[in-house]
Amino acid sequence: MNKLLYIFLFFFCLNSFGQDTLSVNKTDTVAVASKFSEKDILVDTTKIKGRSFADFKEKYSDSDFDYETKNKEKNAWDRFKEWLSYWFNRIFSLGSDEASMSVVELFLKILAVIVILIVIYLIVKAIMNDEGRWVFGKSSDKKVIHYDEIEKNLHLVDFEKLIKEAVKTGENRLVIRYYYLWLLKKLAEKEVIEWDIEKTNSDYLYEIKNEKLRNDFAYLSYLYNYIWYGEFELEEETFTKAIQSFEKTIKTL
Known part of the structure; x- marks a missing residue:
């Protein structure tokens, strides 16, 4: 019985304290609000000068201002080199795709040089007169008589x-x-x-x-x-x- 009485008194005191605190807060808010009016609010009347940026997008269209990571699309040449790299790696067991691609790049450069030399050979051979002979020909050691x-x-x-x-x-x-x-x-x-x-x-x-x-x-x-x-x-x-x-x-x- 005494325990129930103590519990009742505890909740009664707690409820009375909460109501007193709420009453004080409301009183303070009303008092502060009554001291200020709309006239006391300062309004900034400074005129803001608008600014325009001509050709804004054109000036910042360079790749240096492109912060999005985009994957480069592979063309037919890139796919051909990958295909060639795959077979090089498979035939010669180069170990990695990077090593295989390096070998492919070197191979293509050598092939390009050979093609250029062949083209030069054919051009020079075509413009040689009929009395002369190409330096690699069978008659290159013969005296040319004009x-x-x-x-x-x-x-x-x-x-x-x-x-x-x-x-x-x-x-x-x-x-x-x-x-x-x-x-x-x-x-x-x-x-x-x-x-x-x-x-x-x-x-x-x-x-x-x-x-x-x-x-x-x-x-x-x-x-x-x-x-x-x-x-x-x-x-x-x-x-x-x-x-x-x-x-x-x-x-x-």
Whole structure:
């Protein structure tokens, strides 16, 4: 019975203390509110000047201001290198994808250099004239004789060999030129004419005493001028007849 009485008194005192505290708080709030009014509130009337930023996005569109991490999209070349790296790693057991990719990069660089060298080789070979030879060719050790050098060294030239080479390459006009120079060489060796690089065909014609040979030389000179200096396509029939005429005269010397 005494215990119940103590409990009752404890809760009664607690309730009375809480109500007194609440009454004091309400009284303080009302007292503070009554001391201030809306007039006591300071309002900031300063005018705010607006600012604009022209081309704001354009100025900060550089990659340095891009803070988002984006995965680079793989193109066909990247996928090809990955595929090649996979097979290198599988065949040679390189151990890791990084090592395999490094080998692939080195391999592709070497391959690119080889391709460039091949292209350079083909370009140089294409622009070489037909009298010359590519440095890696079978005839690279042979002396190259140019057109002007042939006339200067007429007595040293093997025209039969030059004619065969020109026939193989299909240079019919050049074949006729070689035949004509060969004819001059033969005439000079037989002392029918006196060879001089400054002389003209007419000069040689007047030096030939034999009438038949002079007529043959005049005709062959005409063929040579017509074919060598003529800007036209040489027909096979004309080419064959010209060769026969040159060989017939040369054999008589």
